[in-house]
Amino acid sequence: MKTISIGEAAAALRIPESTLRYYEKQGLLPLIERDGAGRRLFSEHQMELLETILRLKHTHMPIQDIRQYIAWVIEGESTTELRLEMMTRHKQTVLNEMAVMEEALRGIDIKINRYTERLRKKTEQGKEENL
Amino acid sequence: MKTISIGEAAAALRIPESTLRYYEKQGLLPLIERDGAGRRLFSEHQMELLETILRLKHTHMPIQDIRQYIAWVIEGESTTELRLEMMTRHKQTVLNEMAVMEEALRGIDIKINRYTERLRKKTEQGKEENL
DNA sequence: CATTGACTTAAACCAGGGTTTAAGTCGTAT
DNA sequence: ATACGACTTAAACCCTGGTTTAAGTCAATG
Helix, strand or coil, X not given: CCEECXXXXXXXXXXXXXXXXXXXXXXXXXXXXXXXXXXXXXXXXXXXXXXXHHHHHHCCCCHHHHHHHHHHHHHCHHHHHHHHHHHHHHHHHHHHHHHXXXXXXXXXXXXXXXXXXXXXXXXXXXXXXXX | CCEECHHHHHHHHCCCHHHHHHHHHCCCCCCCXXXXXXXXXXXXXXXXXXXXXXXXXXXXXXXHHHHHHHHHHHHCHHHXXXXXXXXXXXXXXXXXXXHHHHHHHHHHHHHHHHHHHHHHHHHXXXXXXXX
């Protein structure tokens, strides 16, 4: 099985090595192998799992929940239903969060329009003064 | 001018009073009045400003930046251009963040579909066994 | 064979964003 | 008058999610 070092994994994922070590300590990477010298070896499978972890992070899932999810993945297919339930719930949480953001963004857009308009008027006024 | 207490303001905004005190200490509410006994009085104007602050928080703007924004609001119309620039930048940041979330959500959806399919197959298998 | 670069660990440190606590002051209802 | 609820403060505390530091190991290179 082809494996890569922590430095290569970090570069591939564009995150610091320290974060990968931290994630392992937090139980998010429970099946990382080591070489004879104790160095971590990231397999293709690990990298895929890490991409999933990053997706969950990008959608603001707490580390505690990600740890539970990973534990279920490792436990095997008997946990499919639990994982499905968790992901479905999480999806809804994310959709809610995005709805909140969109709503806030509408208010921000109103401000942008107001400021834009205000500046436009000031510019117009400047023109008039030059008539 | 009609004003409300911190308790009423907190209830209206559905956030703890402690958060409002914290925001004031952080310089987000620089023009809160007090009554004779030193109690905060929230005016309608304050509440509107607070709603703006909450919109910025909902879109993950750091307190430091919100403080700057509020300072510009108080400074007056001479800062319109700065505010416009800040809000425009912020909007783009939020859109980027939402795009990251959406992309991650697509990966999560794939998992949901896989798990759903896996469970469906198990159910089918169960049916066959009952033939 | 010494140096360099990539790696290891445990532990300390940090930032952001609040929340909680302790001790005290009012206004009002009984 | 006293007790209650809503308020005040400063300071301490907390959690999350990392990052940094110090001291050391190992493999390959000059």
